[in-house]
Amino acid sequence: RTLNERIMLLDGAMGTQIQRRRLKPKQFHGEEFKTCKGDLWTCNDILCLTAPAIVEEIHLSYLEAGADIIETNTFNATSVALADYGLQDVAYRLNKAAAEIATKAAKKVSEDSGMQRFVAGAIGSTNRTCSVSPSVENPTFRNITFDELVESYTEQIKGLIDGGVDMLVIETVFDTLNAKAAIYSCLDYFEEIGQDYPLMICGTIVDASGRTLSGQTIGGFYTSVRHANAFAYGINCGLGAAQMRPFLKQLATLGEGYISCYPNAGLPNAMGEYDEGPEEMAEALRDFMERGLVNLIGGCCGTTPEHITAMKRVSQNYKPRCPSPGDKHFKLSGLESLKYKKAVHPFLNIGDRCRTVTDRTFRSLVEQQCLEDVVAIVKNQIKAGAQLIALNFDGGMEASTQMSMYCNLLASDPECCSVPFVIDSTSFDVLEAGLKCTQGKCIANSISLQNGEECMKEDALKITRYGAAVVVLAR
Numbered sequence: 001r002t003l004n005e006r007i008m009l010l011d012g013a014m015g016t017q018i019q020r021r022r023l024k025p026k027q028f029h030g031e032e033f034k035t036c037k038g039d040l041w042t043c044n045d046i047l048c049l050t051a052p053a054i055v056e057e058i059h060l061s062y063l064e065a066g067a068d069i070i071e072t073n074t075f076n077a078t079s080v081a082l083a084d085y086g087l088q089d090v091a092y093r094l095n096k097a098a099a100e101i102a103t104k105a106a107k108k109v110s111e112d113s114g115m116q117r118f119v120a121g122a123i124g125s126t127n128r129t130c131s132v133s134p135s136v137e138n139p140t141f142r143n144i145t146f147d148e149l150v151e152s153y154t155e156q157i158k159g160l161i162d163g164g165v166d167m168l169v170i171e172t173v174f175d176t177l178n179a180k181a182a183i184y185s186c187l188d189y190f191e192e193i194g195q196d197y198p199l200m201i202c203g204t205i206v207d208a209s210g211r212t213l214s215g216q217t218i219g220g221f222y223t224s225v226r227h228a229n230a231f232a233y234g235i236n237c238g239l240g241a242a243q244m245r246p247f248l249k250q251l252a253t254l255g256e257g258y259i260s261c262y263p264n265a266g267l268p269n270a271m272g273e274y275d276e277g278p279e280e281m282a283e284a285l286r287d288f289m290e291r292g293l294v295n296l297i298g299g300c301c302g303t304t305p306e307h308i309t310a311m312k313r314v315s316q317n318y319k320p321r322c323p324s325p326g327d328k329h330f331k332l333s334g335l336e337s338l339k340y341k342k343a344v345h346p347f348l349n350i351g352d353r354c355r356t357v358t359d360r361t362f363r364s365l366v367e368q369q370c371l372e373d374v375v376a377i378v379k380n381q382i383k384a385g386a387q388l389i390a391l392n393f394d395g396g397m398e399a400s401t402q403m404s405m406y407c408n409l410l411a412s413d414p415e416c417c418s419v420p421f422v423i424d425s426t427s428f429d430v431l432e433a434g435l436k437c438t439q440g441k442c443i444a445n446s447i448s449l450q451n452g453e454e455c456m457k458e459d460a461l462k463i464t465r466y467g468a469a470v471v472v473l474a475r
Contacts, residue, residue, distance in 0.1 A: 002068070003232075003258050003295050007315040010120075010262050010298025011062035011070045012308050016274075018044050018058070020304075027051050036086060043085050045077040048098040055098070059105035063117055065305035066312035067298070070106060070117070071169060072098040072160060075124040078152040080144065084127065091152070092159040095121070099163020120169045120200065121160030123153065123182050131177035131214050131411050131439040139412035140371070140405045146436035149181035150188075157189050167198040172237045172300075174204050174213035176224045177439035183228045184465050199230040200260060200296075204238040205247050211335070214439060215414055218250045219337035224441050226331075227467040234260030237300040240267050240276060241284035248293055256326030258295035261288060265302030274302025282310035289318035332420035332469065333440040338387060348388060350422060351381030355392040356402075366393065366402060371409055378416045388443070389416070391434060392424040399425065400433040407437035423468070428459055435466040446471035 002008060028040040030050030040046055047055050055073050062070055077095050079088040087094075099121060106117040128144035135141045160168065168186060173179040179201065190196045203221045206213050212221055222233060233255045235248055241263040252259050263285075266276030276284075281299070288294045297315060299307045330340040340348060354377060356363040365373045378389055389410070393402040403425070410416040421442040423434035431444045447459045447470060456472065463470045 003320060005320070007289060007294060007318060007320045008068040008296045009066050009308060009312050009315065010260065010296055011059075011067040012065075012262075012299035012303035012305065013301050014055075014058060014071070014073050014075070015044055016302055016304060017061070018047065018054070021054065023047075023051070023054070027054070033087075038085055040085055043076070043082075043087070045074055045082070045094060045098070046085070046087065048073050048077075048094055048101060049090065052097065052101050056101050056105050059102050060109065061305045062308055063105060063109040065308040067308050068115075068117060069120050069167075069296070069298075070102055071120045071122040071171075072102045072163075072165065074098045074122045074156065074160065075172070076127070077159075078124070078126050078156050080126045080128060080149065080152040081124070092155050095156050095159025096163040099160045099165045103164040118166040119164070120167045121157070121163075121165035123156060123160075123168060123170045125172055125174055125178045126152070129175045129178065129214065130181065131175050131437070133408070133412050140408045142408060146177065146181050146184075149178060150185050153182045153185035154189055157185055161189075161193070161197065165197070167200065167231075169200040169202065170228075171200075171202040172204045173202065173221070173225075174206065175439065176203070176212065176214060176216055176221055177437070179203075179225055180439065180467050183225060183467070186228070187465050199228050200232040200234065201225050201228055201230045202234040202236040202260060202262070205235060205244065206238050208243065210247050210250075215335045215417070216333070216439065217336050218247050219254060220333040220335050220440060222251060222254050223331045223333035223337040224439060224467060226441075227464060230257060232258040232260045232296060234262070234296065236260075236262045237264060240264050241281060241288070243267065245287065248288060249291070252293045252321065253324075254327065255324070257323055259293060259321055260296035260298075261285070261294050262296075262298035262300050262303075264300045265307065268302075276302070278304070278306040278310035281307055282314045285311060286314050286318075289315060292319070292321050295320045295323075330469075332388070332442065334417050334419045334421070335414060335440070336418055338420055349386050351378070351384075351386030351389045353377050353381055354390060354406075355424070357392060357395045363395070366406070374406060374409065375413055375416060378410060379413075382415065382419055386419065388420050388422050390422040390424050390445070393430065394425050394427065399427060399430045403430050403433040404437050407434050411437065411439065432462070432466075435463065435468055438468075442468050444468045444470045446473050448473035 265274035
């Protein structure tokens with residue numbers, strides 16, 4: 001209800017406030033981790049266990065500055081990210097503690113001010129990329145799998161919910177496949193506990209090209225994560241407010257829900273620091289408010305409680321964005337979004353050369369692992385007008401492995417993955433293998449009533465959690 005009445009305030013940077021305090025290494029290690037190998041001074045999240053009073057103090061400073069929603073100090077608190085410090089085993093405990101610290105601060109200020117404050121459990125993208133190979137020499141290689149991310153995210157989500165958060169925010173999304181794993185974890189865990197929590201999802205545009213690090217446009221990103229049914233979608237980090245404006249405007253035309261925006265305090269200077277002051281940043285955000293683009297604003301890297309105070313003062317003069325009904329056309333995505341308008345284009349062109357069952361040439365190339373030739377076949381189909389690329393590896397004992405391998409290969413080539421994929425198989429395991437390797441919204445072809453209605457419903461639910469469309473055969 002509040003989002004319909006006024007623009008709400010998120011908090012600012014946690015890391016900036018920690019750096020301001022010039023903490024000693026022993027404050028990061030504490031007693032519990034004083035013998036821990038490696039330097040923990042870059043692990044801000046661990047302070048939730050070793051120096052909780054400092055984290056609470058930062059939360060309170062943002063709440064007192066006017067923030068309606070504060071985020072837990074858990075951006076890098078998955079077991080995947082904590083493994084860099086050998087701390088993967090404390091992930092659940094750390095997230096629970098972080099949530100308890102934040103909820104304690106929010107409760108105190110809520111009671112003192114008479115105005116409800118909220119806590120969002122912060123879920124970062126981790127330090128791995130599920131849709132981008134870290135090896136130039138081996139484009140099919142990944143240093144993390146979708147299933148590994150789901151396991152790690154689920155552990156984090158459990159800790160945050162058990163610690164008392166009001167909502168979850170999947171933020172700073174630079175690889176949409178990572179975000180889809182986080183979404184899958186959320187939806188799966190919500191079903192397990194029988195309770196839904198509000199979600200906010202925020203992507204990161206890395207430069208003036210308007211794309212994420214993994215290459216998606218704003219339209220491609222939004223289409224890929226729309227299945228989460230988040231209450232808010234937004235953009236954070238990467239850019240300052242001035243540089244973010246055209247992309248936020250584009251998102252506001254796409255999104256049915258509320259729109260959030262929390263930029264950096266300008267662009268980093270030569271020393272990697274942020275120079276945009278509170279008044280300057282608030283004035284940059286004023287343009288978003290005047291245009292009716294936002295419902296939630298806050299700050300990311302380089303921002304402080306003073307920035308939030310300035311934003312709050314400016315926001316009081318403007319009404320929040322009115323959520324639009326959205327575009328109801330059927331959409332898919334690769335790096336870009338593909339909209340189907342029956343009145344304009346009655347049919348979509350599907351490139352159908354990548355089938356081991358029906359195309360002997362393609363089957364031979366797959367068996368010999370002629371990767372460059374497979375890429376060429378896909379590119380030629382796209383140049384000839386294919387709007388989607390179908391992938392089928394049925395007919396052999398390694399169909400799931402081949403599906404994963406070649407989805408990874410094509411995801412590493414911007415031209416090949418610019419269009420959506422049709423993951424094609426008669427085996428559900430093979431369909432899943434492909435869905436776990438595609439950051440865009442693709443089509444799963446197909447499932448059927450062959451094994452009964454309940455089995456079909458279960459498969460369909462899984463596919464929707466992967467964010468894909470599905471072809472259902474009535475047989």
